[in-house]
């Protein structure tokens with residue numbers, strides 16, 4: 001089966017690689033084919049950030065830069081983009097890039113494994129904040145996907161805030177954009193039956209899905225990438241939906257937001273947070289930035305992990321999914337409530353020729369009180385042990401509507417219908433909550449696994465409902481954001 005040549009811009013030059021197999025990762029291509037061993041392999045599963053590179057695509061008349069994990073990113077997914085590795089930053093005369101120099105100046109460079117990844121996350125941050133100051137929070141966000149095992153974060157964060165003050169080292173965007181434009185115009189020979197199919201339009205995607213239902217469908221490959229690196233799976237053919245123009249859009253409507261299946265988690269959460277600012281903390285805790293920069297909301301929902309984070313939230317908010325397939329008379333679609341997508345552990349109602357095209361999320365209303373809680377072993381870059389999302393509509397002290405999504409407590413993301421029934425029509429009081437939390441604890445039979453025991457999960461479920469009640473009463477001390485463990489005794493005093 002033919003594979004089209006892989007083409008991208010690196011160091012101002014077009015790189016063309018023939019015959020790259022569909023499941024090869026970007027990291028393999030960089031290290032093994034291009035011998036760029038500056039980009040490191042640590043965990044090979046998106047966790048440590050040692051393999052971080054920056055990719056860029058045209059966005060209007062500028063470039064949009066994104067730090068991503070090259071270890072789980074399929075190489076062909078960057079065709080037609082620009083890429084930078086830690087070896088591409090220093091000037092020809094050896095002058096270090098500000099991201100590198102600041103790391104040296106701040107004594108932030110320690111082991112040779114993590115440092116290239118930290119440098120690339122800093123480079124992504126630098127390019128996205130040209131000429132503007134970087135706050136500590138922005139630095140932490142940018143480095144959320146980079147692990148340092150020697151506890152050297154403080155100097156690295158210092159470097160992030162210091163690099164903009166050094167002499168500027170701008171990317172020659174005009175040159176990169178013109179090369180990318182040439183690649184786009186050049187196009188590729190017919191890809192409809194190739195080993196890596198990247199359709200550009202929705203009809204093309206649906207036709208390819210119908211013609212090749214056996215092909216491995218991928219979006220950001222932050223789940224699929226691990227099947228390649230950890231389970232050593234081979235794919236005869238890959239169907240990549242991330243180039244489909246219609247599915248790369250977030251579309252606002254009067255009563256809902258439609259998020260296309262190719263929209264990254266970064267952009268999808270930005271849209272959700274714009275409508276419901278209280279989701280910012282939850283969005284920040286979904287994996288780390290490089291995973292959110294590649295992974296999609298559609299991929300999270302379609303993958304259907306019982307501990308996937310977005311689904312409890314989407315269930316509580318009343319989201320639906322639009323499934324599409326190719327039909328003789330044009331595209332066919334059906335829409336269903338998100339919780340109705342799942343039939344069992346990682347199983348769903350999607351036909352082999354169908355794709356999840358849109359996630360539709362109702363907009364917030366004035367009467368909604370909604371919160372989502374994630375309990376995980378690690379605060380950053382970790383998936384949930386338990387996730388609980390609640391959306392209540394309370395009118396004159398009475399619960400008029402309740403929708404509750406739960407993760408980590410059943411074989412699929414689940415809706416807590418019995419608990420909803422226990423709340424509906426009841427006065428919003430501690431007594432009602434006391435009863436509902438018993439119902440919630442009894443409603444599910446969670447598994448014990450490496451993340452948590454069954455009884456812990458049950459206990460936590462009820463505790464989170466109690467927390468929701470307290471927060472609805474204006475108690476904010478339950479919010480971890482309010483705790484400052486590093487504060488001195490004097491600072492912590494009321």
Ligand SMILES: Cc1cc2nc3c(=O)[nH]c(=O)nc-3n(C[C@H](O)[C@H](O)[C@H](O)COP(=O)(O)OP(=O)(O)OC[C@H]3O[C@@H](n4cnc5c(N)ncnc54)[C@H](O)[C@@H]3O)c2cc1C
Pocket residue numbers: 045046047072216217218219220221222223224225241261265285286287288291294295296297298299300301302303307308309310354355356357381382383384
């Ligand atoms: C380090 C790390 C941390 C993570 N942290 C979290 C976390 O905190 N919370 C969490 O929930 N998840 C987490 N994940 C899992 C993963 O990032 C998410 O599930 C992500 O949303 C998957 O999206 P994707 O686009 O990468 O999907 P892919 O990996 O491309 O696809 C996943 C599956 O969905 C299918 N699929 C994708 N798109 C569609 C579509 N449109 N229609 C039909 N099928 C489709 C694919 O065929 C595949 O079976 C983490 C992953 C890593 C590597």
Ligand code: FES
Pocket residue numbers: 040041042043044045046047048049050051052069070071072
């Ligand atoms: S090697 Fe650890 S994130 Fe890629």
Ligand code: FES
Pocket residue numbers: 109110111112113114115147148149150151152
């Ligand atoms: S910089 Fe590598 S362990 Fe800290």
